[in-house]
Amino acid sequence: MSNVQTDKKLTGAAMVVGGGISGMQSALDLAESGIKVYLLDEKPAIGGTMARLDKTFPTNDCAMCIMSPKLVDTGRHNNIEIITGAKVKEVTGEPGNFKVKVHQRARYIDIDKCTGCGDCAGVCPVELPNEFNGEIDTRKATYKLYAQATPNAFAIDKRGVAPCKATCPAGINVQGYVQLIKSGKFIDAWKMIYEEMPFPAICGRICAHPCQTACNRAKVDEPIQIATLKRLAADMAYQMDMNELPLPEKEAVRDEKVAVIGSGPAGLACAHFLALKGYSVTIFEALPVTGGMMRIGIPEYRLPKKWVDYEIELIKHLGVEIKVNTALGKDITIDGLFKEGFKSIFLGVGCQKGTSMRTPGENLEGVISAVDMLRNIGLGEKVEVGKKVLVVGGGNVAMDAARSARRAGAEVHVLYRRTRGEMPAAPEEVEEAMEEGVKFHFRTLIKEIKDNKGKIGVVETIEVVRMEKDEKGKWVPVYGDKVTAWQDVDTVISAIGQTADLSFAGDKPLTNQWGDRIVADPDTLATNVPGIFTGGDVFTGPALLIDAVGAGKQAAESIHRYLQGEDLKAGRQFKVPEEKISPIPRKAASYPQQPKVKQAHAPAERRAANTEEVCLGFTPEQAQEEAARCLNCAICSECMQCVDACLPKAIDHDMQDREFEIEVGAMVMNPGFKPYDPEDLQLYGYGRLPNVVTSIQFERILSASGPYAGHMVRPSDHKEPTRIAWIQCVGSRNERIGKGYCSSVCCMYAIKQAVIAKEHSHEPLSAKLFYMDMRTPGKDFERYLNRAKEEQGVEFIRSRIYGIDPALDGSDDVMIRYADEDGKVFTENYDMVVLSIGLSAPEGAKDLGQACGIELDKYGFCRTDTFAPGCSSREGIYVSGAFSEPKDIPETAVDASAAAAMVSRLLAPARGTMTEVQKFPPEKDVNNQLPRVGVFVCNCGINIGSIVRVPEVAAFASSLPGVVHTEEFLFSCSQDNIIKIKNRIQEHNLNRVVVASCTPRTHAPLFQSSLKEAGLNPYLYEHANIREQSSWVHREQPEDATDKAKDLVGMAVAKVRLLKPVQTSFIDVNQRVLVVGGGVAGMTNALSLAEQGYAVTLVEKTDQLGGRATELRYSLRGEDIPAFVEKLKSDIEAHPLVEIALRAQVQEVTGYLGNYRTTLHKEDGFKVEVEHGAVVIATGADETSPTEYLYGSHAAVLTQTQLEQKIVDQGLGNAKNIVMINCVGSRIPERPYCSRVCCTHAIKNALKVKELNPAANVIVLYRDIRTYGFKEEYYTEARRKGVIFIRYSLDDKPVVEANGDRVTVTITDHVLKQPIKIDADILALSNGIQPRLDTEALSQLFKVPLNADGFYLEAHMKLRPVDFAADGLYLCGLAHGPKNITETIAQANASSVRAVTLLSKGRLESLGNTAEVDLELCKGCGICVSACAYGARVFDERRGVAYVREVLCQGCGACVAACPSGATQQKGFEKEQLLAMMDAALG
């Protein structure tokens, strides 16, 4: 509903960017106040940093426990749409009507189908460091960010294409099968290879492996031995019966016939893939044997021919026909083939001829080409090479020739024109040849072979100095002088290249100008003759086997497209673009070195004499070990195991990133922060010493859901530490690394960690904090610090650490060097060191700032104005949380609500225009009906079903009285089964429902709403948790687990039969708010409420508005505070919805939430009665009045506020020496809290003095300087400008004596340890803040609590900073605790939207499970009234009974337990219902 009208059309929706605690709070506030919310998060789940914390200060609450209700509320809210994995790309439009372009990364898992069961992660082989746990443990490529993640669904992490896959000519998913091998799934691995390439066993042996060359692991140590892994997969697969191999499915038979010329790797691959497409393929082979170079080019010792036979046999299996001894151009012709009915021809004839050496004497007998020699060996002919052989060339063919000659018993010399490093042959080949006794002569070529009667005579070789390019760009040798003459050479083998014989082409335009290659389109491989395609060596020149296979595969696709009349290129990817190839996932140096696993070789001396296979491959264990070295560059390996494991079929690897546009009226930015990465500060040893951890890692170590399940142990050896050191200000207060600000939270979280660590520890734990200034300025923080020091024994050492070393004894301990305040150097050993890392601007802040058009500061934060916190530089875009300044959770929560208030102000006219209220059918009357119970038992995939015998439980349930229907579900929570439950309610006329599944915390509301949708009261429902309470905890005892599940179901049925429908009640809410206090807090709050469309009565007890701010003159940044207050005053006075009551005080308060009636007593004696729905207390606080340092008795002694006034109103006069004393009246036993603003106030004034008179001496006496956040910059500036800071301690306070019209201040300097006397013209005291005297009276009127220091106490110090525990009452400003003007304004805004979330609904609904009273039984003792924390129990004096005010009741049950007469019962938990459960349990 909207209370504000405007002509302009506004969009009643907002986008909240960032789903941390701040984003959730903004989203909930907005959605609850009638604005539709799109909540974006870059991660797959919301929760932000708070989800990673263990406990929170200062209450030591469990972070997850207090946060998960917010997660659930956000996740289930009707009007909040969560968009995960999403980033803002661009924002156009204007305030009220923005268009936001959003990029959403593919999740690869359908969030609607995913039940969060985790079966996918169970089978995923890819492990990577778990960022959420600070990388202490690992997670899978498919993962849920954390156990309680919202949305409760998995996501798959992918990053581009792994270089191995990208470089494989056949496009094999290398990473995929490597991972399968790692998991021991060898047959699956073979299948994955075979799908892309029909020669796993062959390529596993002799592939030149471009994949391995590209492997990123080479940057760490050595590449993964991919080819050898492939070999193992094939060897394992081929141990099976050929008929049982999981061969790829053949498509339906097609009519077209295709001819393939050549049965080499290209031809066979082409035939294989065409056959799979259903074509009938005939291969024509010129030789009497099949396999091409695989058989006749590669010697037996490298590739036993049985594998060639086997894999060709598999291809024949598909129906491919091979005709040997059929040469193209001789036995058949191209035209002839077309005539015979072949529709297409693939030319894969290869390069069969050796290239000429162009050396004198090369035609002599005994000079042979390597290809000829190898072919003859391959064909089984005897090859004589004599006793002494020279091989010319440095490629793999040369190696094959040399090693074959060696096996024929010859002495073999290889001559190569360049150096060893430049040899094109695979290094392992060269090495193996050397082992076998082949000798190498580098930079050497044959000059001439002398003729000895037609045979080889003396061979002269010549030294090559270097290779040079001639003018045509061809490499030619430059010869030196050294000539060697070789005697007795029997054979010279030329292995310098091969070429093709293309005489068959005739006059067809198939070849290039030299007639040695076929020309074709390099991508589609289509030649100039329609229907003829090519590939392999005949197209590329001599190349790798895998290149030929890839070409055959490529050509097969082209031929298929050609035959089907499709475009040859459309939609095909021929090469993976460079930018898509994934880089090494992390810095190479961060991986531990782990050399490759070496396969076994046959002994060199033996193998040089025979043809046994040289390489022996991996054992399965070796293969798994080697595969485990894979770095998983693309993260997900696409091994597809998850697809099979996922029963709800939620996984879709084909999902694509998408971009879309959302229209919103306003935006709230809360991307949070990035924990500082201390790797840059090498001196702290992070990343170098295993037991130096960051504070975030330590949170995870402490956390029960962390890597060590809450056992506090150190990472290196899982030993429980007994000595821990915390080092503060790591990545904070450090200008040199560009972090010149204070991160605000580290002091407190370090103290908290020390305290919690002490609690965790079984042994007494020594906990030391090394710090510069202890900064605990927040509410109740100083008390926490004192307790840590005095009660828990945490030690605090003021020192900046400058040396961290490994312990000398060789243990994993950490040695710290530090100097204490006296300059004495200490060396101490610790089990563990925690670095209190600071908060950096969030990752991607720059992009976000650019996309949204908002300005960021030099650190990347989005700073906001002193008087307009939460407003970015672009109107309509607001910021909150740590993105605007490092801050803690309570301030973040305040900011979040404040930002929501800004949105709510802007979009007030559009309130309620885009939100939806769910409609339900009328409820069936079930009174006086016999129970008809439906029981639905869930398998939760295999989570329950694999332990608990679900059918048995269901059968048991159906035997229970009242049960008329039972049913089993695989996943009860899946969308289709929710519908089924609704249908069953109708079909079987059910009037009670029990679901036995997982936790009711997240799932019961889901099932209850399906009851509502089916027209049944949602309270006629009971839940049995048979997962967490049975199958998960009794995994080892399935029998007992089944029995227990039955018991749980039995209990639920017993109770559900007795349940009654529960009706909630409603009350109307008065739309006016009473704001008490007319300072900046009250005025800001009132104005915000009024602009959001709600009437306000603003009560101020003095005769003017403005409060304490009227005493101030300028802000830290120099802004004019009086002008701001004046503006605010005139705005509020002019607003029609605001009524101002000056000189008035609250006298009496009656009524309750939504309907208060408050009497104001005016100074003139009149009384005014105000009816209102909510209250905001903004009554402010007082300055303390100093009682020491001659204050009040000497004119030179002022408070900081007085100094500020003096500077502006009168000027400094002749004052030369200005001394300031901080912590006057604060942080002392009588007032043990920090007043938060005084340090900054002193620095503000000091800078002002220096600005007016740079020659003035300003000396600040302090205990700790607490310039948190960006205020630190002013502290730095003050020191730069020459302000002197001298520290004093509480037991050695400054002494002030009068000295004429000056005072003499004596202080012991903390460095010199000498007393210093300063004659001060002005002594300014930084006095603190204290609660107002009338606070207590007011707190009693409104029945709200105060804390020990006398400030109002909020509902929850962490997450509900502006609410009182009772609904309808809010607070802000100094009344809540000391804070500066910016924080006051933020809090005032925040409390306004909190009130609006209540008011905007118009009426309030009570909870269902409230307490109710049997008035007959009530004795009127009143115990329940004092037991109720929410003011929901009220004593009716007239009737002498205590009744329940239902809208206030929170259903906690405290009053039920307290009631001595049993008059109070809680709906849904009535005595007889609970007794029935117990009876059922006990049988």
Added chain:
Amino acid sequence: MKLSYYPGCSLEATAKEFDSSVRAVSKALDIELVEIPDWTCCGATSAHATNHRLSVGLPALTIKQIQKMGLDCVVPCSACFNRLKTTEYHMIHNADIRQEMEKTLAFQFDQQPRVYDMLAYLVEKYGLKAISQKVQKPLKNLKVACYYGCLSVRPAEITGIDSTENPMQLDNLMKALGATPVSWSYKVDCCGAGHSVAKSAMVTNLSGKILAKAREAGADAVVNSCPLCQTNLEMRRPQGEDIPVFFFTELMGLALGSPEARDWWNKHLVDPSKIVNSIQAE
């Protein structure tokens, strides 16, 4: 590659082996060193402490010479480097100083930075990869503690070092030579050179601690790049401390197979021959 070379006085006297090894290493790396003709004292000690104008003027005179040569200049001695670089920095960033020097020394400064710490030049400009390719005898099994001292490190905006708290240049160079740099936190601790004469007992304490920590961290030797540190670490050390100290160029010379190396060891005050022999024996 041709560079101008500023040896400074130490390299002509107490650190002769530094000069000789710099020249030998340069030869092995195909670097031609051209000694600056008529180079002037850098003023590191007296001028620096007594007369600001002179402390800038002396190096400025050398900078004038360097500019005339038009070559990048390498300076092995950390103290010389610090004075020359500081002067160069001020003459580039401070117009007053520049104009004064230009007037006094009668030249026009082109404001090109040319002064480099020899170590930094080799590591960053020449490149570790190029150096490692020239290594003939990798310093396998040699554990060294890399010690940087202060003058080539601070202040960072002038020296341009990678990190003032944990510099890595020397460590990375040693890795490229095949040695293993140990992890320790004393690499920039003070050696006490400033008080070497006046308060030698205090300096012995400081140097002694550095050497003891190097030993505790498992180092066989300390390696450094400053003749002042070298003198201190060798001369001002507690009795019985025998860990040797090397100039980085000496270890480079060993790794690059410089034949001149044998002339260096008798210049040391602490006999390094055990380690040298063990390296050469491999």
